[in-house]
Amino acid sequence: MIWIGVLIPLAAAACTDRVARGRELYAKHGCAVCHGSNGRGDGPAARTLTPPPRDLADERHYKEGSSEDGIAASIRHGVSGSGTMPAFPNLSQDDAQAIGAWIVSLQGKTGSPGKQPGVGG
Numbered sequence: 001m002i003w004i005g006v007l008i009p010l011a012a013a014a015c016t017d018r019v020a021r022g023r024e025l026y027a028k029h030g031c032a033v034c035h036g037s038n039g040r041g042d043g044p045a046a047r048t049l050t051p052p053p054r055d056l057a058d059e060r061h062y063k064e065g066s067s068e069d070g071i072a073a074s075i076r077h078g079v080s081g082s083g084t085m086p087a088f089p090n091l092s093q094d095d096a097q098a099i100g101a102w103i104v105s106l107q108g109k110t111g112s113p114g115k116q117p118g119v120g121g
Helices: 002-028 031-035 068-077 093-106
Strands: none
Touching: 002 031, 002 093, 068 093
């Protein structure tokens, strides 16, 4: 039972570290240029894009799902039909997942694996 007391804080720290890493990668790879530094769709290029970039905290518009997996798929493969969200195929799956973890944190939840049916992306 002692292990549970050790593992829970370690798991929470790993999750926080993953979210922090995702935020760093988000900035490093230029996501903020369109989506803004806090993911609100208000980056410097936002007003020149049609349609405008989404507020990443708003789960209603995710086409590939608002989970880490769905977000990572949108990052790596782009969003078909969006006209503005390009693919980033050279980004590793692990890095895309970390960015997804940070974006999920903007939604006020800790992450949920898999695609959420019926939710935009």
